[in-house]
Amino acid sequence: MLWSKLFIPTLREDPAEAEVASHRLLLRAGYIRQLAAGIYNYLFLAQRSLLKIQRIVREEMDAIGGQEMYLPALNPAEVWQESGRWDVMGDNLFRLKDRFGRDLCLGMTHEEVMTVIARGELRSYKQLPQIWYQIQTKFRDEPRPKSGLLRVRQFLMKDSYTFDMDQAGLDAAYDKHYRAYCRIFDRCGLAYTAVEAHSGAMGGSQSHEFMVASEAGEDLVAVCPGCGYAANLEKAVAVPAVPSVADPAGDLAPEEFHTPGRKTIAEVAAFTGLPETSQMKSLVVVADGKPVLLMLRGDHQLSETKLGALVNDPEFRPAHPEEIRQWFGAEAGSLGPVGVTNMPILADQALVGRRNMIAGANKDDYHLRHVTLGEDFQAEIRDLRQVAAGDLCANCGGALEIRKCVEIGHIFKLGYKYSESMGLRVLNADGKEVTPIMGSYGIGIERILAAAIELYHDKDGMMLPPSIAPFQVVITPANNSDALQMEAARRVYGECQALGLDALLDDRDERPGVKFKDADLIGVPYRIVIGKKLGGGLVELVERKTRQSADVAVADAAAAVAGRLKK
RNA sequence: CGGGGCGUGGCUCAGCCUGGCUAGAGCGCCUGGUUCGGGACCAGGAGGUCGGUGGUUCGAAUCCACUCGCCCCGACCA
Structure with a gap:
């Protein structure tokens, strides 16, 4: 094409509103223009690149037997109510009413609509398995759109859905997608990692995210350079780094000591001269309306995702100061597990095997030394903590690294969540009605472009892989x-x-x-x-x-x- | 939703604190000319209800109130 005839509005200077590299360059290079927060016009160059990405996606989806469809973005409320997501999605779902006052929404994914199609048409096990996909505009009312095309309110997604008779079928469909995704991202020229992911509100047993390492990303991933273990921090497990000071040996009884004004782990560490690893951190949360005491090693962070899944309440909250005073008779800075009987105690597994640690005394300005899990208090042992850099890989013992990443794809074993709630049933070979098992698999089309720019750019501009360059x-x-x-x-x-x-x-x-x-x-x-x-x-x-x-x-x-x- | 920042020609910004001529600069754009290997030069020119509304004032881009929009941090997040 002739450049003189094209609309490629490049900018000599950096646009003021763009922070991250991909956003800045997409604007400067004349790929996109913003229409509103999180809503962009894709100009000629962007569209050309996005079409190339979509073509790669189509070819690889078709190669695993995917059948492309095109479903409405505008959905009636009823199907979302059937699956329960009308309520679950809250403000993230764009909602509107038609002229008769009927509730509608703009789809953020299409599990519901796909399931409606399936339950209306699939009758027999002979029709399964199926792989259906589409490339559609999706809508999410993001609380905070940001970083150009990385977090937007309207975007393109390839989403596919599989229907299988049994777990083995789902496993195969999942595996096909996993391999197809690798081929897609390879062909797009991306350096990516597939990581174990938390399956979140989608339910289901297994999930991987495809991640591109970038400072512009919003996900944190733990990776082991040694053996290749990689997992979203929400899900990652690891062996905690060894405490910097060994525990006092012996069967010592808890012993109170005065810690005037020392409330935080760091203050107590400074006061006692013992590292944070020698302390127990006590957190009180209210989950499902009931208080729970959480015990973690002093230097460890609570993983809210893990806890949310454990207590079956992602909406849990920290206890209020008045509640803490009422339940413990002390301020948050002096809490501990010893003598607590009015609520369940969950202890992180990093405390197992530790002896004679320091914890709050449940008495203002006092702590206890020589507190031992299982002897001085009883607790349920759980994985509560968030993995941190320097923790040891559970597979190979190497030191883990934490990397910021952009999520470009996500695959899920959905299980029966939608097929069951929405009444999808087919007859099996014995003539019995059974519920097919589903999988759901997404790729963020624009994120591939944005991630490629994040990965490959210099001070002069983009260095796009040839396969997706306009x-x-x-x-x-x-x-x-x-x-x-x-x-x-x-x-x-x-x-x-x-x-x-x-x-x-x-x-x-x-x-x-x-x-x-x-x-x-x-x-x-x-x-x-x-x-x-x-x-x-x-x-x-x-x-x-x-x-x-x-x-x-x-x-x-x-x-x-x-x-x-x-x- | 909490915190912070910013709205002035297409872009980047100055002016605002301390109100006062026709509101500026650089880049871009248009016309003509010269130029032609890393964002040229000369000459001429177009383009701005200073985000909006209301108020204070003889007078508001500037002060006050409200409001809208955008960006960043946090919360949130298939």
Whole structure:
């Protein structure tokens, strides 16, 4: 295509509102423009790139037997009420009424609609398994849209759903998706990791997220460089780092001591001269309307996700100061487990095997030393803590790292949540009605583009992988007023097209510097510069990512690019 | 929803604290000319109800109140 005819509104300066690299560059390179918070216009370049991503997704979904559909974004409330998500989703669901006052919503995913189709049409085990997918605009009323295309209120998602007769079928469907996702992200040129994920409100037994490491991300992932273990921090397990000071040995009885004004773990550590690892942290939460005392090692953080799942109440809350006073007779800074009988105690497994630790005395300004789990108090042992950097891998003992990541895909074994609540049943070979088991699998289309930019950019602009760049090659005549250069540029451009390349001819009447800057900014992987060496029959072939350039014969330029793209 | 910040030509910003001429700069845009390997130069030109509403004042971009929008932190989050 001819650049002079295209709408590519590049900006010379960084837009003020953009913080993260992908947002800044998408705006500067003329890919997107904002319409409202979390709502973007995808201009020509973005659309071109997104279409390429969608094409890759389609090809790989089709390759595992996926059947593409297109379902309404506008959904009647009834189907969401049937699944229960009308209430569960709260303010995240965009809701509206039609002229007759009927409730509708804009779909954030399509489990319900897919299940409606399935229950209306699937009758027999002979029709299963099925893999249905769509690429649709999804809506979420995000409380805080941010970071350009990374967290938006309207976005494209590939979502697929599988229906199987049994767990083995679901396992196979899940595995197909897992492998398809790897191929998709490989083809998109992303460096990604598949991590074990918390299945959250979606229920279900198994779940993986596909993550791209980036400071712009919002998820934290624990990874083991040694054995490859990787899990979302919400779910990660690890062996805690060894306490920095060994516990006092012996069968010692709890012993009260005065700790005036020392309320936090850090203050008590400073006061006693013993590290935080020698203390027990006491947290009181109210879950399901009832108080629970949680015991953790002093330096450990509570995992709210894990606790939410344990107590079956993701909405649990910390106890109020008055409640703590009432239940313990002391302030939050002096709480401990010894003598507590009016509520259940959950202790993190990192406390097992520890002896004679320090904990609050349930008496203001006093702590106890020599507190031992199982001897001085009884508790249910659970995994409560959030894994931290430096913890040891449960598989291989290596030190774990924590990385910020962008989630680009998520696969779930849904189980029977929707098929059961919405009444999907088919007849099995014995003529009995059975409920099929489902899986659900999503890919954030725009996030692939944004994540690629986060991964691959420099001070001059994007360095998009060729598979998802809006163009594969740009032909840049250095001087438009040089008729020979222009003629050669047109010829090379034609040859690129003949070879099936996505080529862009920068025929704008601009100085070379402007053309180079723009080409770098929008991230075209290869550039053929027609310049002064044309007299000697040579043009310059430059790779955007590496900045490596090579002189090639004019006649070979197009083929040279095609050759490099094949690699 | 809590905390912070910002709304002035298309973009980046100055002016506001301490009210006072026709509201500025750089970039971009238009016309003409010169130029042509990393965001050129000269000359001329277009473009702004200063987010909105109300108030104070002889007079408001500037002060006050309300309000809308956007960004960031937190909460939230298939």
